[in-house]
Amino acid sequence: MVYDWIVVGGGIQGTTIAAFLVKNNKVSPGKLRIIDPHKMPLFQWTKNTEKIGMKFLRSPFVHHLDVDPFSLRSFAVNHQWKKSEFYGMYKRPSLEIFNEHSQSLFQDLGLGESWHQGYVNGIDRANDEWNISLDEGDRLKSKKVVLALSINDQLYVPEWAHSIMHENNQLFHIFDEAADFSALQPPISVVGGGITAAHTAIKLSALYPGQVTLIKRHPFRVCDFDSDPGWLGPKYQKNYQ
Template sequence: MYKWMIIGGGIQGSCVASRLLSEKKVTQEELIIIDPHAEPLERWRHTTGKIGMDYLRSPVVHHLDTNPFSLKQYASKHDYAASFRGQYKRPRLDMFNEHCLDLMEETGVMNCWKQGTVNRLSKTKNGWEVELDDASCVTSEKVILAIGVNHVPFYPECMDKYKKEESITHVFDMNHQLPDSGDVIIVGGGMTAGHLACTLSSNKNIQSVHLIKRHPFRINRFDSDPGWLGPKYMDGYHNVTSYKDRRLMIKEARNRGSVTKDLYKKIKKYERNGDLKVHTGDIKDMIETNGRFRLELQGGKVLEGSAVVLATGADIKMPGKSWIDPVIKEMNLPCAPCGFPVVSKSLEWKQGLYVAGALAELEIGPVARNIAGARKVSERITQFA
């Protein structure tokens, strides 16, 4: 039996794992990380690479190491050119990824890795047991649920029936490749859609690129105001005892569907050059005929393309719902009206079951899903470990 089991090896799970190991709260032999992919952060690296992200939105101090200056020192040590960009020194994506993987190697996270998909979680007399897709079972005294939200992409209602079509894909879908020719229509208005629009617009083999967004561009430097990282806003947040009100505060605090000023300027450049057409409005209907898609917007405008790519984010559901729901019912785990966990200050849900990422946001606040949130979660869990 392991001492700690982390389900999910993305940004959240890897951050917690490296901190537990570096602070010697657990040995490599006592820790296991279960993830569907072969390496840490594989989904993150795949998606950000696919859309052509070059620099992160978050600043230099937001990374997975405990030392806040670690990434800056890493850039200097490895002599990266143009390591950071802008006032807040946003790091190069490739450098950030290499820093993460080197950290995973140094702290021993790679030695605790087990590739597999969890099908069942259950409480045992001395801890917890998970059953994997190969029917094997793993037991541990404590479990951390670090499941990302991007496993369930959001499809607009009018496109739901086309999920299985090869010509329509979602950027969060690991199995579908982006189109490399034809007339491409992108749906979405946030950072992911913006990066993707610029990447496809620079591809000379693609005849045309259209970007459809529901609202005018929203320009914000970060996902949420930096005040949510500390007492400025979090003191008031923790004084709110209604989890329904906390959910509303999280929703209002997040700059969903927004882009940075740099990315906005880049999008406008492609638009001025005629490589990108931008449209604002809701999609009324979509019809596929003989491999061509016809999208009608509210107001009557009609667009046609050979491929549709969705950058519409994740479905608004609790991650891991299919195998977490039975545990919630069996153990009567406390949940808020939105269905998400109500946890203690240590992020413990009940009897050695802990949460990270989106599952921890009713305690951590609006930044929970981000890199800064991963740092906060890892600090909180190791503090009480």
């Protein structure tokens, strides 16, 4: 069988493009495959955000996996979620409602049928088709392919930390699976000056009161967003295009 579309990576980006393609009748779930090593969509996202105890998203309520920008707001109204699920001026959604909305979108569109658990290790092109090979030995063919792999599987550990990491099992990258918060030996230092470091310090401080230090090389840089949200919609994009 030759699929119409294959999306490699079933995270935030891969699921968003899959939902977009199905909703816009570009493909049916039966002719689409989303290949990801996990059993469920959004595995990395769910794991990483839960780990640091992030309660609200960093982005506003119009940014989610669905096509209609107001989809998350309608979902909240239709399912009688409280207004307190949206925080501040930009109505940043709670992680809980964002995740519920994402999973419900995935199910409503029948994307379970498109899910293919596996890890892609090669791709080549022959006879106007893409041939995708997987670690598990499977080979899938498709007319079009989207790579939505992210770099979340490739943790960045600075050189100075390498040697200490091998000597000592008390140094972790925050998104390392082995970083078990309940098994740390205090005192604890969190190295980093971004929002993930701040979240981590807050979460660890509740577990180990008075024994957590946040180490950063500059004063806190407080901004509403990573970049001006105008770039995510027509406000700036229209002129740019």
